[in-house]
Amino acid sequence: xxxxxxxxxxxxxxxxxxxxxxxxxxxxxxxxxxxxxxxxxxxxxxxxxxxxxxxxxxxxxxxxxxxxxxxxxxxxxxxxxxxxxxxxxxxxxxxxxxxxxxxxxxxxxxxxxxxxxxxxxxxxxxxxxxxxxxxxxxxxxxxxxxxxxxxxxxxxxxxxxxxxxxxxxxxxxxxxxxxxxxxxxxxxxxxxxxxxxxxxxxxxxxxxxxxxxxxxxxxxxxxxxxxxxxxxxx
Amino acid sequence: xxxxxxxxxxxxxxxxxxxxxxxxxxxxxxxxxxxxxxxxxxxxxxxxxxxxxxxxxxxxxxxxxxxxxxxxxxxxxxxxxxxxxxxxxxxxxxxxxxxxxxxxxxxxxxxxxxxxxxxxxxxxxxxxxxxxxxxxxxxxxxxxxxxxxxxxxxxxxxxxxxxxxxxxxxxxxxxxxxxxxxxxxxxxxxxxxxxxxxxxxxxxxxxxxxxxxxxxxxxxxxxxxxxxxxxxxxxxxxxxxxx
Numbered sequence: 001x002x003x004x005x006x007x008x009x010x011x012x013x014x015x016x017x018x019x020x021x022x023x024x025x026x027x028x029x030x031x032x033x034x035x036x037x038x039x040x041x042x043x044x045x046x047x048x049x050x051x052x053x054x055x056x057x058x059x060x061x062x063x064x065x066x067x068x069x070x071x072x073x074x075x076x077x078x079x080x081x082x083x084x085x086x087x088x089x090x091x092x093x094x095x096x097x098x099x100x101x102x103x104x105x106x107x108x109x110x111x112x113x114x115x116x117x118x119x120x121x122x123x124x125x126x127x128x129x130x131x132x133x134x135x136x137x138x139x140x141x142x143x144x145x146x147x148x149x150x151x152x153x154x155x156x157x158x159x160x161x162x163x164x165x166x167x168x169x170x171x172x173x174x175x176x177x178x179x180x181x182x183x184x185x186x187x188x189x190x191x192x193x194x195x196x197x198x199x200x201x202x203x204x205x206x207x208x209x210x211x212x213x214x215x216x217x218x219x220x221x222x223x224x225x226x227x228x229x230x231x232x233x234x
Numbered sequence: 235x236x237x238x239x240x241x242x243x244x245x246x247x248x249x250x251x252x253x254x255x256x257x258x259x260x261x262x263x264x265x266x267x268x269x270x271x272x273x274x275x276x277x278x279x280x281x282x283x284x285x286x287x288x289x290x291x292x293x294x295x296x297x298x299x300x301x302x303x304x305x306x307x308x309x310x311x312x313x314x315x316x317x318x319x320x321x322x323x324x325x326x327x328x329x330x331x332x333x334x335x336x337x338x339x340x341x342x343x344x345x346x347x348x349x350x351x352x353x354x355x356x357x358x359x360x361x362x363x364x365x366x367x368x369x370x371x372x373x374x375x376x377x378x379x380x381x382x383x384x385x386x387x388x389x390x391x392x393x394x395x396x397x398x399x400x401x402x403x404x405x406x407x408x409x410x411x412x413x414x415x416x417x418x419x420x421x422x423x424x425x426x427x428x429x430x431x432x433x434x435x436x437x438x439x440x441x442x443x444x445x446x447x448x449x450x451x452x453x454x455x456x457x458x459x460x461x462x463x464x465x466x467x468x469x470x471x472x473x474x475x476x477x
Contacts (some may be wrong), residue, residue, distance in 0.1 A: 048324040051474065081319030086249075088256040100245045101325055103238070145321070206282040 001026045001153060001183040002047065007056035009207075016042045018207040019056070024073055024200075026152075031198035031215075034186035035233050037054035039186040039207040041081055044155050044219075047185070048078045059155065074103075081158050083142035087131040091141055092120060094130060095148065102149040112148060119174065119182035120144040127225040136167045144172070147178065154178060156186035160193065172197050191225040239243030242327055250339035261305075264347050271351055276436070284455060285362025288441075291372035291444040295437060298380050299412060305343060306387030306418045307397045309336050314395035319474075329471045335462055340384045341377070348376060356431075367446035372419045375443030378456035382436055383408045385463040404443055410458075412436045 002024040004148070008016040017039045028202045032040045034225055045051045048093040049069040057123040058065040059122045060072035063214065086094060117123055122142040125133060130141065137159050139159065146154060156175070175184060188194065195199055195215040203211040211218065215225065222228035254260040274289045274297075274358040278308045313319040322332060332450050387404035413419055413436015420428050432438055436459070439476070 045320070048320075050320055050324050070326050070328070074323055076324070078321070078324050080317060080320040082320070084316070084318040084321035086253065086318060087316065093252075097249050099243070101242060101249075101327070103242070103326075130320055 001028075001058075001061060002185070003059040004043070004047070005057045006184045007043065007046060007058065008052045008054050009039075010049070011160045017046075017053070018208050020204070020207070020209055022202055022209065022212070024183055024185060026183055027179070027181060028199045029175065029184045029186070029197055031188075031194040031201045032185060032204070033191070033194065033201060034187075034204040038204045038233070040204060041157055043204075044078075044080075044157050044185070044187065044201045048076055048155055049073055057120060074149070075152045077146035077149065077154045079142045079146040079154075079159055080192060081161075083138050084145070084180070085141060086136060088129065089131070090127055090129050092126045093120075094141065098145050098148045104149065112150070116148055118142045119147070121170070136164065137184060139163060139167070139171070143174065152182055153188075154182055154184045156184065158187050158189070158192060168193070178190065191229060195219065197227060203229065203232050237293070239331065243331050243338075246327070247334065247339050247342070248338055251342055254305075254339075254343050257399060260350045263301060263304065263343075264350060267297065267347050268336075268350055268408075271297055272354065273332075275354060281286065285358045287358065287364075287369050287372055288444075290354060291368075291375070294372070294376055295379055295412060297441055298383055299408050300405065301347075301400045302344070302380060302383035302408060305340050305386045306384055306391050307400035308391070309388055310391040311395050311397045311400045315397075323471070323474065328347035331470045337381075337385060337388055337460075337464055341381050341386065344380045344384065345377065348373065348380075359457045360400040361423065365446075368444065370448040371448060372444040374448065375440045378443065379436055379440045379451065380454055382411070382463075385460040385467075386411060388466045389470070392467050401425050404429070408436075 004020060005106060007017050007020045008015070017230060019178050020039070020043065024189055033045070042051070044182075047060070047065060049072060061075060061137050063072050067074045082149050086097075087117075087229050089097070092113070095113050096109065096234055097111055104112055117126065121144055122137070122140060122144060125137050125141075130138070133141065139162070143156075143159065146156065154175075159175070160171050163171065172193060179182060180199070198215055201218060202209055211228065213221075218228045219225055222231055254263075270368060271431060273296070274293055275287075278289060305368060310319070313322060319386070323329075355369045386407050387400075390404045390407055391397075391400040394403070412435065415432045415438040423431060433455070439455050442452050
């Protein structure tokens with residue numbers, strides 16, 4: 001579904017991504033691990049066509065994310081690290097705007113907003129201005145935005161930061177449910193989350209892939225995910 | 235395809251226009267614009283005792299000069315600061331669609347403010363014999379001049395994530411573009427440059443139109459000015475993440 005070939009990104013002289021290659025199959029949930037500044041967010045920004053790579057290629061469903069970016073953006077739902085919310089809008093206004101601009105027709109807008117409200121548990125806050133929402137609700141509205149158009153691919157940048165343990169479990173379950181049919185890439189710092197949700201893990205450090213595999217394998221090899229993380233990103 | 239292209243612009247346009255009225259900006263803006271405009275005008279109106287809006291259109295460019303950057307300062311700076319730019323630019327839209335939507339929403343908002351000032355020509359028409367030609371020209375010129383300020387301000391907003399900087403630089407740039415053709419600037423400039431500066435200055439073209447002389451030359455000038463800065467804006471947005 002997603003194929004990343006020799007991706008390199010430089011900002012001036014600073015090398016942020018150094019010749020990264022990997023692919024994600026349809027229906028796979030990929031966990032993206034690595035210390036802060038390792039290049040996780042940069043990779044995600046390139047897959048979503050927010051940035052262009054210095055060299056290398058991203059193929060989304062066989063299409064080049066640089067050349068056919070309008071087509072690839074349609075099949076991707078993206079939740080950036082800073083949840084992109086228009087503070088002055090009310091929750092339902094925001095959802096409606098997203099549904100409209102994603103090109104859903106009138107009936108789809110109605111149906112889909114209803115579903116998304118149910119999935120993300122937004123019923124209580126629908127009429128509230130977004131600026132008054134708690135961190136947990138903001139994250140949920142952000143997630144609702146990302147899944148609105150039923151994308152084949154979901155890219156979530158640290159979707160559980162700042163949430164309390166209950167909310168983390170909720171979001172995790174949500175990712176699992178969605179990941180049954182869709183392709184999901186998400187980054188996180190919470191290692192237990194990875195073994196609980198991911199089919200596969202990629203650990204990157206200083207712009208390079210330093211380890212990958214099924215969580216169970218990594219745990220066996222290094223005696224735990226934390227040990228694997230510590231060992232590989234030293 | 236064509237229809238969808240415009241439909242997306244319209245959806246974004248609607249959202250941008252709504253966001254003015256969802257925040258206090260719209261009410262403060264329209265309030266200040268009307269109070270300052272009406273006060274300045276009626277201050278001298280009864281002394282001159284002429285049913286003409288010429289004075290109004292003489293200081294309107296100056297009011298716009300301060301108020302236009304206030305409209306445009308947040309258009310990009312806020313998206314960058316709050317991170318919504320990442321959503322906006324990863325939606326399946328082209329950069330042109332986003333920029334056209336932002337520009338026309340700002341222009342629509344300015345037009346709505348201008349609409350409220352129509353109380354002046356209506357009052358004048360009751361008080362005396364108002365010549366409608368210059369009034370019409372004045373409003374048309376105001377839209378073109380305002381549009382130019384907005385295109386320039388929008389471009390400047392795309393260069394920073396700080397709204398205050400966007401405002402001050404926007405103000406300075408609009409001021410420079412407006413003043414460059416003014417008589418007192420021309421008086422101290424090299425002879426060879428005068429025709430060019432006269433042509434570049436936003437103000438001279440406005441004065442022509444506000445006199446009621448609608449010349450295609452002036453219209454083409456304004457449209458090119460607006461297009462130039464929208465185009466530069468697209469270039470800036472395209473270069474995101476190249477640091």
